[in-house]
Each structure stands twice: as C-alpha cells, then as structure tokens.
Amino acid sequence: MAKTVLVTGGTSGMGKAMAIALKEAGWNVVVTGRNAERLQQTDQDLQAIDGHHSVIQMDVRDPDACIAAVNQTRQQFGQLEALINNAAGNFICPTDELSPNGWKTVIDIVLNGTFNCSHALVKGWQEDNVSGGQILNIVASYAWQAGAGVAPSAAAKAGVLNLTRTLAVEWGYKYGARINAISPGPIERTGGADKLAMSPEHAERIRRNVPLGRFGTPEEIAGLATWMLSDQASYLNGECIALDGGHWLNKQPF
Numbered sequence: 001m002a003k004t005v006l007v008t009g010g011t012s013g014m015g016k017a018m019a020i021a022l023k024e025a026g027w028n029v030v031v032t033g034r035n036a037e038r039l040q041q042t043d044q045d046l047q048a049i050d051g052h053h054s055v056i057q058m059d060v061r062d063p064d065a066c067i068a069a070v071n072q073t074r075q076q077f078g079q080l081e082a083l084i085n086n087a088a089g090n091f092i093c094p095t096d097e098l099s100p101n102g103w104k105t106v107i108d109i110v111l112n113g114t115f116n117c118s119h120a121l122v123k124g125w126q127e128d129n130v131s132g133g134q135i136l137n138i139v140a141s142y143a144w145q146a147g148a149g150v151a152p153s154a155a156a157k158a159g160v161l162n163l164t165r166t167l168a169v170e171w172g173y174k175y176g177a178r179i180n181a182i183s184p185g186p187i188e189r190t191g192g193a194d195k196l197a198m199s200p201e202h203a204e205r206i207r208r209n210v211p212l213g214r215f216g217t218p219e220e221i222a223g224l225a226t227w228m229l230s231d232q233a234s235y236l237n238g239e240c241i242a243l244d245g246g247h248w249l250n251k252q253p254f
C-alpha cells in the first residue's frame with residue numbers, strides 16, 4: 001500500500017518539486033500552503049501524475065491548523081507516515097535594524113512551525129501505531145555557520161538542525177522513526193534565491209562561490225528527498241546532507 005507524505009510549503013520551489021517527485025515515486029502526497037491560488041495550481045499540476053494527492057490551506061504557525069491537517073490526512077489515507085518540514089520565511093535585514101516582530105515571525109514559521117507539524121505528526125503515529133515513520137527537515141548551511149543579515153532564519157535553522165538530531169534519538173528509539181535534514185545551497189527558482197540574490201550581480205557572485213559553478217535545481221533537491229524517504233536510505237537517521245555543489249565549504253552563505 002502506498003505510504004503518505006505531507007509537504008509543508010509545497011506550492012512552489014523545492015516543496016513543489018518534492019511533492020511532484022514523491023507522487024511520481026508512488027507516495028500519496030498532501031501539500032499544504034498559505035496561498036489559495038498557488039494551492040489550486042499545485043492541485044492541478046499533481047493531477048497529471050498517477051496516484052493520490054490532496055492540498056490543504058494552512059499556516060504552520062498555527063498549532064491547531066497543523067493538527068487539523070494531520071488528522072484530515074489520516075482520515076483520507078488511513079495514516080500519515082512522513083512529513084517534510086519545508087515551509088520557511090526569511091528576509092535580509094541587518095540585525096540591529098530588525099523589529100521584535102520581524103524576529104518572531106521568522107522563528108514562528110521556521111522553528112515553531114517545524115515543531116508544530118512534527119508534534120501533530122507524532123500524535124497521529126501514536127494513535128495509528130505507526131512504526132518507521134519519517135521527518136525530513138530543510139535547513140541551510142548557516143544553521144552551523146554565521147548567517148549575517150538573516151539572523152532569525154539562521155537561529156531558527158540551527159534550532160531545526162538540533163531538533164532533527166534530538167528527535168532522531170528520541171523518536172528513533174520510541175517509534176523506529178528516521179528524522180533527517182537536507183541543507184540546500186543556492187537553488188534556482190526558489191523563494192530563497194529570489195529573495196537572497198538581490199540583483200543579477202549578487203546572483204553571479206553567489207554562483208561563483210559554488211565550486212560547481214552553478215545554482216542547483218529544485219529537481220535535484222527532490223531527487224535527494226525521494227531517496228532519503230525511500231527504503232534505500234533505511235539506516236539514515238539524524239543526518240543532514242548538504243546538496244550545494246560544495247558551496248558551504250567554500251564561502252559564507254552570501
């Protein structure tokens with residue numbers, strides 16, 4: 001029987017590419033997002049692929065909405081095995097100019113949103129006796145490097161990376177679950193690239209800092225995610241894989 005995965009922030013960029021690739025790989029796919037129009041478009045695009053999917057409008061900052069999304073998915077597909085915490089929020093702002101609400105907003109989306117969805121998921125695992133479930137988190141190299149100009153995102157991603165490792169231990173023992181992370185480098189056609197590469201010159205500078213000399217693609221991230229959620233990766237737990245052309249080894253993120 002097909003397993004089910006929920007992808008947050010799955011209506012564009014890497015999230016959408018992962019949703020498409022996982023449906024192609026035979027998963028039931030549930031996509032969540034905030035924007036109704038983009039959800040509708042994603043729904044249409046996923047219809048072209050054999051199998052089952054649905055879309056749910058919600059904000060990961062709302063714990064009750066996360067519980068409702070997990071429960072709706074369990075009702076539709078029987079149980080929910082896997083979650084990709086892909087939803088993110090970010091902007092460039094010098095930290096001394098950041099407002100408390102700017103800080104809180106990004107932390108709420110990235111760190112608290114990851115907790116909210118993961119916590120809702122594990123409650124479903126408990127009720128459905130799911131063993132061997134999975135969570136895949138999306139971080140960034142500034143989770144372990146400095147993130148000058150993106151302090152809330154860097155702090156939040158550091159928290160998500162630690163949560164990845166902590167839950168890999170806690171929920172590995174308790175639920176046989178695998179909790180892993182991907183650290184994408186500069187990836188074309190994503191909100192991150194659009195926001196962080198502020199001009200063509202800046203994008204070119206980032207490109208030159210990648211040893212492989214190019215931005216990655218959402219499809220490359222999706223390929224890794226599909227493998228990490230597959231049985232081929234059944235011994236992978238608590239790991240963060242950088243898929244970035246060697247970018248983080250070479251330079252600071254920007």
Ligand code: HXC
Binds near residue numbers: 103
């Ligand atoms: C300073 C800013 C700001 C900016 C927002 N704020 N943008 N402050 N500079 N450029 C402040 C606002 O003034 C406000 O504080 C607070 O943040 C909340 O802003 P809102 O617009 O009301 O919030 P909201 O509508 O919820 O939007 C959240 C958002 C938005 C994060 C600001 O950009 C968003 O929804 N983004 C989702 C998509 C996204 O960002 N994708 C990129 C992910 S890239 P005040 O004090 O005024 O009330 C990524 C890593 C990439 O994750 C790594 C690459 C290497």
